[in-house]
Amino acid sequence: MGSFFKRKKQDKKKKQQTKDEDFSIQIGKNLDKNMENIKKMLEQPNDLIIRKFSIRNTNHKGAIVCIDGLIDTAEVDNDILLRIQGVTERKELPHNTKQMFEVIYQEMISVSDIQKGKTLDDVTNAILYGSAVFYLDGIDEVLIMDTKGWESRSIEEPITEPVIRGPREGFVENxxxxxxxxxxxxxxxxxxxxxxxxxxxxxxxxxxxxxxxxxxxxxxxxxxxxxxxxxxxxxxxxxxxxxxxxxxxxxxxxxxxxxxxxxxxxxxxxxxxxxxxxxxxxxxxxxxFNIGDALQTPEDYYERWAIGSLLRALRYLAAFIAMFVPALYIALVSFHQGMIPSKLAFSIAATREGVPFPAFVEAMLMAVTMELLREAGARLPRTIGQTIGIVGGLVIGDAAVQAGIVSPVMVIVVALTAIASFSLPAYSVAISFRLIRFGFMIAAAFFGLYGIILAYIMVNIHIVNLKSIGVPYSAPFAPSFFSDWKDLVFRAPIQVLTKRPQYLKPTDQKSGNKGENGS
Structure with a gap:
């Protein structure tokens, strides 16, 4: 069996090598043969354009090959075909094929981005990316001209990162x-x-x-x-x-x-x-990328330092709430009731009267329901999704309390956790914190506060050992770069931020203002 799979792997490798060799076939000098190779490679798709023509006052024949829909048709017609076929200030054209090719390359075609190609690989990659390719009969080279002109989305405000203050331009697909x-x-x-x-x-x-x-x-x-x-x-x-x-x-x-x-x-x-x-x-x-970047936004630098520092500190608080509050509720209610103030403990006990589930099951039910509502709201059309998220949460929460399945305090805890997770600027980081929250809840259900502390230590050990492209994920906390702390949890005034982050080891350490668009 081992030798069978080994032979299959070798056969597959040979086929791939053969295909690669065929794909890198050198372009021949015969125009008709080159056109047949293109058609054979692409199996004559309906959108393949092959325009053969004769160059005026000569015996030279040429062809333009491109894909309809990927090119700017006006540019191909006006800047390539029209100029080669007859509109040129040059009165006499050379009869030598090589010289004719150079004249077309140097003088006739008025496309800014133009280069030469010699293999079928060059041609197919070019036309499939929106370029037009010029062939001249008798020449084993082609001219590849950038004529991309497909439809694309215009620049608009970022969708996944709402802008409060700052430029409202977002990247597009081009x-x-x-x-x-x-x-x-x-x-x-x-x-x-x-x-x-x-x-x-x-x-x-x-x-x-x-x-x-x-x-x-x-x-x-x-x-x-x-x-x-x-x-x-x-x-x-x-x-x-x-x-x-x-x-x-x-x-x-x-x-x-x-x-x-x-x-x-x-x-x-x-x-x-x-x-x-x-x-x-x-x-x-x-x-x-590091843990500090996860809680920063450009608006921190567009606002005054006191406001930026306050907003950033609120995000750190939100991260704590998103990860720990449900677990703390489970631990205190299930194991450490003595740590809850008496009046609050009596109030929680009164609201939990008649609830058939322990605190852990109650919290898991509400947390999973909230995640389902969040996912449903993201997948539905925007207007309907917002309605589902708000109305669904209110209706399900109220119905669950009325039915005696969960306590009102648990609804408050889950709602506070959801709001805190929405405060995190990076979507991928918010998902990570939501995932870790379930781990803390399970640890709290088994060991109470001790379980939360053990899970927290494990998370910290993981973060300290984690790297991003070889750079410590926990920097500049650990390893400590104290000069970078002035732009970490709190942001110092913009006049003080005169050096680049030291944990990145930049070759030019001195910088202008953090929010300055220039070096």
């Missing part, structure tokens, strides 16, 4: 547009965009963005090393990239930040971080 949005925030010649392809079949464009002279070279090298290991047919969304390059797939905590906001990406780049832009998605990745 990688070029997203690159332009970043350039509008950082007008620095040291801003770098390094393009690569991911996906064996989709060949999506992925752009690694960083600030040369700020980002540490080792960090950039490690990110590129991990991107080089990506081996998948397609990466339809940046979440695939995030999961592939993260340090620990078993951790409940996200190790890569995702955002729709260009200003957030610009701030990260100026700190010394790296951004990854994937074509086809508005979610841009920022890395490395």
């Amino acid at each position: 990688v070029r547009t997203n690159m332009v949005l970043i350039r509008r925030y950082i007008r620095d010649p040291n801003l770098r965009f390094k393009t690569r392809k991911v996906g064996r079949r989709s060949k999506k464009v992925l752009v690694v963005t960083y600030m040369e002279g700020i980002t540490h070279p080792d960090l950039l090298k490690e990110i590129n090393r991990r991107l080089d290991t990506i081996d998948m047919d397609d990466a339809p969304e940046s979440g695939f990239i995030e999961q592939w390059i993260e340090d620990s797939f078993l951790s409940p905590f996200p190790q890569v930040m995702n955002t729709e906001r260009p200003d957030k990406v610009a701030m990260g780049l100026l700190e010394g971080k790296v951004a990854i832009i994937l074509d086809g998605t508005p979610m841009v990745l920022i890395l490395p």
